[in-house]
Structures are given as C-alpha cells and as structure tokens.
Amino acid sequence: MSSFLIRRLLQAIPTLLGITLLLFILFNLVGGNPVYHMLGKNASPAEIVRMTHQLGLDKPLWHQYLDYVGSLARWDFGRSWETKQRVTEMITDGLWPSMSLAIPAFIASTLVALIIALTAALYRDRWIDRLLVVISVCGMSLSMLALIIAAQYLFAFRAGWFPISGWEAGFTGVPFLILPILIWIAASLGSSVRFYRAVFIEEMHREYVVTARAKGLAWPRVLVHHVLPNAMIPILTLVVMELPMLFTGSLLLENFFGIPGLGNMSVNAINASDFPVIKAMTFIGAVLYITANVVGDALYAWFDPRVRVS
Amino acid sequence: MGPLIFTPPVRLASIHSPTANARPSLLRWKNLLFPLPFPLKRGKGLGVRGVLLALVATLFFACTPHQHQKNVYRGALGANLKTFDPAQASDSYSNQCQFQVYECLFEYKYLTRPYDVEPCLASAMPEISDSGKVYTIHLRSDVEFQDDACFPNGKGRRVTADDFVYSIKRMTDVRTQTFGWWIFDGKVKGLDAFRKESENLPPFPDSIHPALYDREVEGLRTLNDSTVQMTLTKPYPYFKYILAMPYAAIIPHEAVEHYGEEFLNHAVGTGPFVLKEWRRGLRLVFERNPKYHHGFYPTQGEPGDSAAGLLADAGKPVPFIDRAEIYIYQETQPMWLNFLRGNLDRGGIPKDNYSQAITSEHVLRPELAQKGIQLNRLQQLDISYICFNTDNPLLGGNKKLRQAMQLGYDVETVIDRFYNGRGIRAQSLVPPGLFGYDSTFRNPYAHYDVEAARKLLADAGYLNGAGLPELSYLTLANTDARQRGEHFAQNMAALGIHIKVESCTWPEYLERLRRKKFELVGASWQADYPDPENFLQLLYGPNAPPGENNASYHNPEYDALYQRMSVMPDSPERMVIIQRMKTILSEDCPWILMSHRTTELLTYDRVRNVKPHPVLEAPLKYYRVD
Numbered sequence: 009m010s011s012f013l014i015r016r017l018l019q020a021i022p023t024l025l026g027i028t029l030l031l032f033i034l035f036n037l038v039g040g041n042p043v044y045h046m047l048g049k050n051a052s053p054a055e056i057v058r059m060t061h062q063l064g065l066d067k068p069l070w071h072q073y074l075d076y077v078g079s080l081a082r083w084d085f086g087r088s089w090e091t092k093q094r095v096t097e098m099i100t101d102g103l104w105p106s107m108s109l110a111i112p113a114f115i116a117s118t119l120v121a122l123i124i125a126l127t128a129a130l131y132r133d134r135w136i137d138r139l140l141v142v143i144s145v146c147g148m149s150l151s152m153l154a155l156i157i158a159a160q161y162l163f164a165f166r167a168g169w170f171p172i173s174g175w176e177a178g179f180t181g182v183p184f185l186i187l188p189i190l191i192w193i194a195a196s197l198g199s200s201v202r203f204y205r206a207v208f209i210e211e212m213h214r215e216y217v218v219t220a221r222a223k224g225l226a227w228p229r230v231l232v233h234h235v236l237p238n239a240m241i242p243i244l245t246l247v248v249m250e251l252p253m254l255f256t257g258s259l260l261l262e263n264f265f266g267i268p269g270l271g272n273m274s275v276n277a278i279n280a281s282d283f284p285v286i287k288a289m290t291f292i293g294a295v296l297y298i299t300a301n302v303v304g305d306a307l308y309a310w311f312d313p314r315v316r317v318s
Numbered sequence: 319m320g321p322l323i324f325t326p327p328v329r330l331a332s333i334h335s336p337t338a339n340a341r342p343s344l345l346r347w348k349n350l351l352f353p354l355p356f357p358l359k360r361g362k363g364l365g366v367r368g369v370l371l372a373l374v375a376t377l378f379f380a381c382t383p384h385q386h387q388k389n390v391y392r393g394a395l396g397a398n399l400k401t402f403d404p405a406q407a408s409d410s411y412s413n414q415c416q417f418q419v420y421e422c423l424f425e426y427k428y429l430t431r432p433y434d435v436e437p438c439l440a441s442a443m444p445e446i447s448d449s450g451k452v453y454t455i456h457l458r459s460d461v462e463f464q465d466d467a468c469f470p471n472g473k474g475r476r477v478t479a480d481d482f483v484y485s486i487k488r489m490t491d492v493r494t495q496t497f498g499w500w501i502f503d504g505k506v507k508g509l510d511a512f513r514k515e516s517e518n519l520p521p522f523p524d525s526i527h528p529a530l531y532d533r534e535v536e537g538l539r540t541l542n543d544s545t546v547q548m549t550l551t552k553p554y555p556y557f558k559y560i561l562a563m564p565y566a567a568i569i570p571h572e573a574v575e576h577y578g579e580e581f582l583n584h585a586v587g588t589g590p591f592v593l594k595e596w597r598r599g600l601r602l603v604f605e606r607n608p609k610y611h612h613g614f615y616p617t618q619g620e621p622g623d624s625a626a627g628l629l630a631d632a633g634k635p636v637p638f639i640d641r642a643e644i645y646i647y648q649e650t651q652p653m654w655l656n657f658l659r660g661n662l663d664r665g666g667i668p669k670d671n672y673s674q675a676i677t678s679e680h681v682l683r684p685e686l687a688q689k690g691i692q693l694n695r696l697q698q699l700d701i702s703y704i705c706f707n708t709d710n711p712l713l714g715g716n717k718k719l720r721q722a723m724q725l726g727y728d729v730e731t732v733i734d735r736f737y738n739g740r741g742i743r744a745q746s747l748v749p750p751g752l753f754g755y756d757s758t759f760r761n762p763y764a765h766y767d768v769e770a771a772r773k774l775l776a777d778a779g780y781l782n783g784a785g786l787p788e789l790s791y792l793t794l795a796n797t798d799a800r801q802r803g804e805h806f807a808q809n810m811a812a813l814g815i816h817i818k819v820e821s822c823t824w825p826e827y828l829e830r831l832r833r834k835k836f837e838l839v840g841a842s843w844q845a846d847y848p849d850p851e852n853f854l855q856l857l858y859g860p861n862a863p864p865g866e867n868n869a870s871y872h873n874p875e876y877d878a879l880y881q882r883m884s885v886m887p888d889s890p891e892r893m894v895i896i897q898r899m900k901t902i903l904s905e906d907c908p909w910i911l912m913s914h915r916t917t918e919l920l921t922y923d924r925v926r927n928v929k930p931h932p933v934l935e936a937p938l939k940y941y942r943v944d
Contacts, residue, residue, distance in 0.1 A: 045825040048497035173652035268599030
C-alpha cells in the first residue's frame, strides 16, 4: 500500500509542474503587463522600467518561470494588484465564510441525495422512482443563476422567510446561510441522486442481497445494513473528488448573498484582472484536486486490493 | 438578533428537565405555537420537537427585517473597496469612503453651485501671490488625529503643517506607487526632483520615513507650525481643487510607520468618522469621531435649497448621524431588493430594474413615492467617447472619414438602450456643470445623419466603404462594453465600414493605449476637479501617449490656446478661448463624442439633507437620519 501511495505521489509531481507551466504561459499570453495595472495610466517610462525590474519581468522567461515555481513552493503568492493585500491573507480571510456555506451545504446535499437515491432504488420502476428521477433531471437542467435569482426574490424578498443577503461570523450568521444552503442542495441534487441511484441499483442485484432477502430480511434493513456499506466505495470516491470544489467556494451563491468568501474574492479578481489572486486560486485548486485524486485512489486501493495489484 | 436565537433551546432545556411533566401548560402553549403533523409521545418526542423549534425560531429571527434606527445610515457600495491609503484613492468608491475618515486642506462646498471649495483643515482660503504661483495656507490649530494605536498611548495628536508636507512627500515618493502623482507632476517647484531622488531609496519597508523626507523642497515648505507655503511652476487657477483631492489628504507619519505595508488596511485621519469595521466583500462601518469638532453644516445654498429643507440645519455642527453602515454588493439584485425592503437608506437603480422604478415619462413610480422614496438626479461631470488613433495614417490623415463615422453613429440609441436614457448627447468634451459648457453650442457632426455620413464617406474617397480596410475597435472584456462595441460595428456596417470588435483585459487595454496599438478605442473620462482644463488636456498635443491624449491628436492652434487657457482664471476671455478650442475639435473630430451621463439615486425620505454632488458622492457628515 505504501509503495502504491509513493508511486501516486511521484506521479502527481509532473502533473503539478505541468499545471504551473500552463498557468505561467496562459497568464503571460493573455494577462498583459502587470506594471501597467500597478502603476496606472500616468506612470512615466522610467517608473515602468523600474517596476519591471523590481518585479523581475525583465528577466528571461525561463528565469521568470523558475522564480514563479520557487514562490509557489514557498506558498508566497505575492500581493493583489488591485487591493495590494497579501494574497495568502486574502485567502485566509475568505476561507471561513466559504466553508461556513460549503461544508454544511455539501454534507446536507450529500445526505439528502443519498436518502432520495435509496428511496428511488427501493421503489425502482414505480411512480415514486420515476417522480424522483424526473425531479432530479429537472434539478440538473435548472441553471444555478436562475435558481438563485428566483429563490432570493420569492423566498427572501416576497415571502420574507430569509434575509435577502448578508453574512455574520458565528451562530448569528446561521439565518443568512439557510437559503443559500437550500439552493445549493436543490442545484446539486440532480446529478448526485442519479449517480447514487445507479450505484444502489447495481448493488441491489448482487448475490448477497438475494441471500439476505431469502433469509427474510426486510428491504429497508437490507438497504441500510448491506447495500449502503457496499455502495460506499464509488460514493466515497465521488465525495472525495468533489471536496476540492468546496475550496473555490460557490461563485454565484457568495456573490448574490454577499458572503465574503473565496468565490466572491475570485469573481472580484476576475472582474479586475487581478492575476496574482486568480493564479493563486487556480494553483491551490489544482493542488487540492490532485490531492483528492491521490486520496481517492488510495481509498479505492484500501477497499479493493485488486487496484493495488494492477 | 444574536442572543435571541439561543432563547428557544434554553426554554427547551426546561422541558427536558425532570420537572417538565409538572408544567403541561407550557407544552400545550408550545403545541399551539408549533403544532406538529404527527403525535409525539412526551419525553421521547421532545428531542425532535426541540430541533423543530430551534429551526422555526432560527427562521423566525432570520425573517426579522433590519430595523431602521435613528441616526444610523445604511448605504451601499457597488464594488469592493480597494484600500484606505489616500495615495491609492483612484476610484470613486475609495473616494467615497476615504472622505469619511480623511480630510484635505480644502473641501467642496456642499450646496452651492458652480462647484467650488472652502477651507477644511485650512483655516482660510489660500493667500495667493500676485504672480498666482505662491500659495500661503494657514492650517487650523484645533484639529487632532483620531485616537489610534500608532500614537503614543493611543492618543491622536494635533495636526501641523509638517503633516501636510509629509503627506505630499510620501505621495510623491516613487515607492508609494500612487496613481495620483499626476496631480502635482510638474506643478510644484522642486517636487519632481524629490520624486527623482526617491527612486534611489531602498525599497519599502526598509526605509518608510527616509532622511530624504527631512530635506526641504523649494515649492513645499512650512513657515511655522501651522503655515505651509507652496510655490508653483505656473499659476494654475485650479490648484485649489487639487488640494481638495483625496490624494492630498493629510495622514500622520506615525500610522505609516506603525502599520508599514499594511497601512492600506487602516484609516487614521481627522474626519468626521472613524473606521470601526471593514470586512472586505461585506461591509464597512463608520462611527462618529469623538475628536471631530471643526465641521459645520453649510449656511449658504442655491435658490430653492431653503424651500427644499436643505438649509434647516444651517450652521449646526456635523455629523448628525452616529454610525454609518455601508454594505458591499457585487450583484445588483440583492442591493435592489434590500433597498426596496427598507434595509438600505439609499441605492442606485440597476439597469435591469429600471422600469420598476422609473416610468416612461422619466418620473419616479407612484408606488415607490408612496413608500417615501425620493429620486435624486445628478449630471455627472464626465464624457464617454470613441477615440481615433490619429497616428494611424488612414484615420489620422482623413478628417472626412472621421466626421462621417461620427455622423453615422446613432448615439441617442446607445443612451436609450445602454443607459436607460440616463445621459445627454455630448456636443463638446466639456460637460454641463463646468465653466466652458454652453448648452447652445452645436457640433456640426455630433448628430445621427446616415445620408450626410455616406456623402462624407464618399468625399473621403470611400464610396459605401469601398476600399476601406477593416478597422478594429478596442474595448474592455465586459458584457456592457462588448455590447456597445457590437452596436457601434452594426452602425458602421450600415455605412459600409467593417469594424472588428476586440476586447481585452484592463492591463492589456492600458498597455495598448500607451503603446498606441489600436485604431479606435472606447473610453470615458470623469472629472478629477471641476475645471474644463481637466477635459481639454485630454487632447493637448504634448499629452500624447503615454499621456492622456490617447488620440495622439496634435493641432498647434489648439495647443497654444490650451497653454493660455490652463493658467487663466474663469473669465469671459477664457470662455472665448474654450469656445474656439471646442470649434477646432468639432472640425478635426479626433473623437466620436458620445454622452455626458446622468446618475439617478433613490433615497428614503427619512434621510435628510441629501443633495447629489459629483465629487462628494456620499457626504455622510451632512446627512441626518430620522
């Protein structure tokens, strides 16, 4: 198992370097000269030369790339062009608001999806199953933006059931998070329910299920005590793979509900062409994604020894 | 709101307690409030009930709207605030917020028009020498900085003339990387040399207050503790406005030294408010500065101000409000809904919600007026335009082609479609509200006339556009800018001119302007100070890129007139010169003139003393909230 893990980690290094190279090339191609952004329209040519030198932009490209990788290794993303804040501090500030929305929303949506998928699998090909599948497909088809605009207008403004927008730290902030969490659940249910349902149905046709039923166990007990644990491998994999997405925050939800998280920060950075922030978010997102991949593979290998052998 | 949320679980604890059975009335009461759709056995079901009660209670308090409070103002910002460092106050949001905390020697008069300034930290208007070049300014001796950890014992000290000199020197220091150096560039004797020398200083934070700052600059001297003397290179009549810009705000050197590179996150000023909370992306909270005693509500206004109740507080000490909460909205919908709900005292009208607020007759909808909402209109001191690169042989060498393109562009539709009619077609680059604006002035090419445009195009040698290569139009990569670009291309296509719309990021846009790598570019300009010079310099030959003259326009007569006009005080003679300059530009057509925009703001009538001002966008110290 440890050699498998070491092998996967070593494989991740060139992937990560590839991502840094891609980021470097992309932002050098489309980013424009940061000096103009930092000094504004009225900078003199001498100031531009000075700042270009200070930022190391007069060095050869390969040298700039090495500097870039070095700074990433030191976890130094520099300062935002727009606000002049340290990017690491900006990320630290935005992490908790993002997580306060993403973690409960993710847990709740996963649990609700599992319950609905189990129910659909239990009543397979009956009207309940069909209804749930139709609702799931509808959920997948609805754009998140439409859902947010409609829910914010109807439930927060018209009905007054929730605050329209805002965020507070601690328990006082709970009311502000309810509607965004509900929207998150509604928007994410469709694809998860369909996937989980397929996994459950596949498991329900295994021999051990027939045996359990033959022994006289009730369906709910078979589902919860036998099918669910065995279906956990693909479910866990999916869940682990989705975890990195939580870091980037929900761009739209945070923006519309005024949650000062990482999604909100990323949207600002994109609107303002604030490349240090965009680069940092892309890089950290990639690192987390690769990590999740390794963890997912490890879990698979842990549960299924055949993976290790292959 | 916070502690109340915890109240229901505390009550539930008593239900769980062994004595709960002795209090059936309480249970009955709760069942009435929160009837359950299924029976619960006492004891076993209380946990479920507790969870439901907590949820309902949470929802109940969530639904409680923000209660309007007297003397608390709630406003909105449409974007994140970047910084509280006055040297970086390059956008209107920064200006709005910094004016609450920082002050300059002079400030804009709130009620009177035309726009002018009055003393703020200065005790009187400057004494200007006969040459117009030497400004002697006396500072008030009774103003102190707010209390802050950067001062010994946390107590703010008195503001002196040295603080002004320090603030300007810091702004001049190349390492500060200010966007605002241009306000003093070439204008104050010795300051450019100081800036040049600052290039040799070690980078921040190695020397935040270097020895160089102690060296005297010829044009920036203190005569005593409360008098400063500035010597200008030319008699700039608009210099008083420059001393009222946030870039020229007075800051204490202790704050810069104490906070170092993080000074941008702190505000230590002399203004009417102190920054109590700043959560980026969420809100700013200002509270009354207990050390602020030098501000008073204006006693003079325009005709009609008294009838409008704007002089009811004349002469009273400001601020009137105790606290201001400014919420940040990245999207317009939550801002709009919060305003309609009454959670905000003031807000703009989003483009998509315009018809919900304003009728086709351009008046406020009655249902909003009934809610106590008032409409405030403000003519912005700005201009939007499309700039030709006159260095381009094709565009620069063919005046008739430029005139034809201006005539063939349906700007009125742009104003209607993209600005909901909030703007007027520009006839010159000087906007209404400034000296030099003449509502009767007509530019012969600033109207939509396709036939005349076609004729001019043929005269230019391109009948129906034949022989004309495709031209590129540069704009920013945002939806509105691209849509306007497509509309322009569509209008030009009707003349037979093919336009390719190119969109790019802000840094690339700046770089291409500086390097003249464009053919046509969409741009706009907002006044830095209320003097026509601020607009007329945009086409002054020596200001060609990397300066502000993006068109690279050069006309010897225009340049000579600009040099005369820029050092003249407002007078009939100056007006004649400006009219001539506008006529030259009309004929030469280096820009396609578009619009001077109008801003519309909605305010609840509980907020008093509201009079829109293009520079003082949110003068909270004058507002009263009942």
